[in-house]
Amino acid sequence: MRSDAAPAGWQAIRDAALERLRSGAWAPGELIPNEAELAAEFGCARATVNRALRDLAEAGWLDRRRRAGTRVVPHPVRKATLTIPVIRHEVEAGGARYSHRLLSIARAVPPAAVRAALGLPCARRLLHLVTLHLADAVPHAHEDRWIDTDAVPGIDGFDPEAVSANEWLVGRVPYTEGRLVLGAEVAAPEMARHLGCPEGAALLTLERSTFLHDRAITWVRLCHAPGHRLTTSF
């Protein structure tokens, strides 16, 4: 009961090529026939072959270079796409009711680690928010966020009690670049109290920095409650 009975068009060509890649007919590191030859073989226009091969290149199977031709990447490093969630959606998708609690709000100079992540040369004062996200009143994640309010027009209309910074910023504040760092940390006493978990539990952490044209916007660190898992398919 597969959804694709028999893809036609460029997808059919992509699938045929994929089959050769998987079977080893086109071996890793080797050059594959050029677009014109494949177009002749499959009886279609070169543009159609181009579309198919471009898709495989995006998926990480092929390396294409002008003049040099298309070769199979030696070690097919596959890519998984991780969707960056709005926490409220993540919680609600799990069937729970979302809420959040503002733990603290202040203006301060961020620690060196945060300044480094944001590429801030000087010690400016940023808005610092600490929020706890809850799923059915059970702690879900702890959010530690620094915002450069100068980079966020309309910040005055933001009420952190009413809507979480996570949600307010997403969709409202444009950004061009971001970095995501995943790690693990041990629950310190205070964190354990907030998350309602034993001290020393292992927490999945997610740090995100976002920029608009090299201009730092915000840095956020999410500490998820123990047992939380991030899942993707590829």
Place this chain on the structure above:
Amino acid sequence: MRSDAAPAGWQAIRDAALERLRSGAWAPGELIPNEAELAAEFGCARATVNRALRDLAEAGWLDRRRRAGTRVVPHPVRKATLTIPVIRHEVEAGGARYSHRLLSIARAVPPAAVRAALGLPCARRLLHLVTLHLADAVPHAHEDRWIDTDAVPGIDGFDPEAVSANEWLVGRVPYTEGRLVLGAEVAAPEMARHLGCPEGAALLTLERSTFLHDRAITWVRLCHAPGHRLTTSF
């Protein structure tokens, strides 16, 4: 010192559209002009607009449907792509010398959790490998892997002492689907001994199941040494 001075062609149109999205000229949830109109506005062929908008749709900005037109997605859920590393490359990219040590090899019936992840209905015996990956002789990650040897032709020629299962399987064994689960766990005594870290340290774990047409191939769980971080850009 940006690499792109002024992208021309379909990328210019994509950038122009992106600017409208970011500025809010095309508001979330709204319908944007159709391809023909945009082509007229930008003075190019419809196919060129199509290419640009398709790119934005892939990036998660737009939702395009036949007849219904193209609308801005309400909550721009952005995607980060995580490249799945071959551990040796990961280590060598860090400037360290890679090596690995086979801790155990056996045939056994996997625990229920593994069977569930692989969707194995019955209790078959699989090949079980436990490997320690080292960077400059310092423990880097602990790998616990189960392989369905029936699904891997040529497994007889595999010498787990010479080359790690991680590397041998990648590039040699085709697969169509995979699942990736990220989590965190506390270092148990034995794990701490292997990784040379204190008991109770927080470890970033990565579980991967791979399939070929719904046929389970392998399940692997990597436990990274404390402090390890996974980084991506988006």
Place this chain on the structure above:
DNA sequence: TCGGGAAATATGTCTGCACATAATCAGGCT
């Protein structure tokens, strides 16, 4: 022998056109 520059070549992209496909809309029937 060692550059340096010209020619060759594979992919990248654009255009204009055509038809396919899906979703919506409007009209007509019960």
Place this chain on the structure above:
DNA sequence: AGCCTGATTATGTGCAGACATATTTCCCGA
């Protein structure tokens, strides 16, 4: 009102041809 059906319309895809661009290759001169 409710439902079915056919027209409409925006996107999806295909084709042929053309030119752009990046690299490699090769040949020639110093």
